[in-house]
Amino acid sequence: MSGYATGIVAILCINLIFAYAIFVTAAAGQLNLGGAGFQAIGAYTAAWLSSNAGQPVVVTIPLAMVTTALIGFLISFPVLRTRGVYMVLATFAFGQFVSGFLLRSPTFGGAIGMVVSDYVGIGLLIAAAIITTALVFFLMASRLGLAIRSIHDDEPVSTIMGVNVRAVQVTTFTIGGALAGLSGALYAHHFSFVEAQYFNSLLSIYVLLFVLIGGTQTAWGPLVGSLFFTLLPEVLRVGGSWRYVVFGVAIVAMMVLRPQGIVTRELVSRLSPRNWFGSRPAPAARMADGG
C-alpha cells in the first residue's frame, strides 16, 4: 500500500471506531456532540502512559479505554437529566471543556501537544476496526441491543415493557466512552503525536454527522456513514474548496430526501439474502417501519 492509501485507511479505521462510539449512544436515542472530548481523553491517556510512564501498548490502550469508559459512565448521570437539544448542548459543552483543559494543562504539553513514543501499525488498526464492527453488530443483536432499539423507537413503551431505560442509557454511554477511548488511543499511537487543537468541535460535529447520515437504526449505519464521509472528500479532491460545498449540498439533500439516514431496517431486510427472491420486505421489517 502506498503511504497515501495507508493514511486514508488509518483515518477510516479510527473514524469507524469513533463513529461506533457515538452510534451506540445514538442508537438509544441520545445524541452526543462531545465525541472529540472523549476521544481526546483516550488519546492523551495513552500518550501520557506511553511517553511519561513508559508503559507498552498492551497497557496503554486498555487503560485509555477504561479511563474513557469511567468518564462516560460518570458524565452520563448529569447528561441524562437533559433531553433533546439540551443534551446536544450539554455534551457539546463537555467536549469544549476537555479541549480547553488540555490546551491549558502543562502536564499534557498545552498547546504544543505531546509526542507518543510507541508506534502501532496499520495492521492493528484494521484488526481493531473489524473487531469493533463485529462486536457492535453482536451487541445490537443481543438482548441489550433489543432494549437499545426499543428505547430509540419509543421510550415510554419500552418503560412499560419493563426495559430499565436509565440503566441501558448509562450502559450505552459507558460503552461509547470505551470505544471513543480506543479510537483516541489508536490515533495517538499511529500518528505518534497528539495536540488539543485536533480534538475540536468540528471533529465532534463530523463524527455525529457520520452516524446520523449513515442511519441510527442498524449497525450498518456508521459503517456506511464513515465510508461515505471519509471517501467522498477523497473522490472530490479535484474540486478544491468546491468539494466541501458539494459535501454540504449532499448533507442538506440527504436530510430532505432521506432523513432517517442511508441505511434503515427496511433497507437491510430488503437487501438480505433471505428476500432476494421475493419483492416484499420481511414482516418484521414492515412492523418496525410502521411503528
Place this chain on the structure above:
Amino acid sequence: MSDAVSLGKPKPALSKGVLIALACIAAAGLAMLLGGRVITQQIISGLMLGSIYMTVAVAFTLTIGVLNFLNFTIPTLFMLTGMVAWGLLARGYLAGFGGWAWLLALLAGIAVSILASLVVERFTFRYLKTRHGDATEHAIPLVSSLGFLLIFEHLVLIALGSEAQRFPVPFKADLYLGGLVIGLPQLASLALALGIVAGLTYVLKQTRMGRALRTIAESPDTASLLGVEVARIVPIVFILTGLLSGVAAALFTVNYGDVSPFMGEHIGTKAIAAMVLGGLGSVWGAVAGGLIVGLAETLSIHFLGGDSVQMVVWGMLLLVIILRPQGLFGASSIGKGKM
C-alpha cells in the same frame, strides 16, 4: 413548554433593560472602588464584547424557543455579513458613495445574512417536519444546518479567500472618562444591542405577530388549529435570526476592524455558551448570559492568561448544566422536544 419560553411571560421589558444597564454601571463602579483602573477597563471591555455575544445569543435562543431548533448556521450568517461587506468595499463596488460606503457595505451584508437565513428556512425547516418516529428525529434540522454551515463557509472561501482582512472604519472616537478608555462605537453597540433586544421583546409581547410566535412556541399543532398560519410565521423567525446575526457582525466589524472567514466560529460557540448559561428560550437570559460570558472572557484573560478562556467559559457552563440544567433564568421544563 409554555412556561419554558419566557417570551410569553408578562414582564415589563423596559425596566429589565434599565436594570441590566444599571447592573453594568454598578459592576464597573464597584470594580473601580475595589480593583482600580485596570480591572474597570477589563470590565468595560468585557461588557462591550458581551454585547456582541448577547445579540448572537438572542438569535440562537429565539430559534430554540420558538422552533426547538439549534441553528448552527448562525455563526456563518455572522461571518457572511462581515465578509460580504468587506468584499463589496475591497472590490470597489461602492466607490461612488464616498464616505458612506462602509455603512452601505454593512447594510448590504446584513441583507445578505437575512436572505441566506431564508434559504436555510426553505431547505432546513420547511421540508423537514417529517416524523419517522425515532428518538433522533429532532436532530434532522440540526444536521441540515451543519450542511449549510459547510456550504456558506466554503462559498465564502472560494469567493473571497481565506485570509483575515482589515475593514476600514472611517472614524476612531474614544471617550476618556477619568483615565478610562471607552470606545464610542462600543458604547453605541451596547446601546444598539440592548435597544434591539428591547424592541424584540416589545414585538413578541405586544404585537399580533409576536402573539402568533408565542403560540407556535407553545404548541405548533394548537397554533395552526387556532388559525395561526404556521408556514407564514416561521420565516419571520429566520428573518429575525438573520437580522440579529447580521447586526452583531456589523457591530463587531466596526468595533474590532477586522473580518475573516472564520470569525463566526469563535463568536458562535461563545454565544451558544451564553444562551445555555441564561436558559434556553429566554431572551433576557441570553442577554445576561452574553454579558457574563464577555466578562468571564476578559477577566480570565487578565488573571489567568489567554489560553484559559475556553476552559473557564465551558467549565462554568458545564457546572451550570450539571447543577441547574435549565440555566440561570430558564424554566425547568425546557428541552422536552416538540416540533
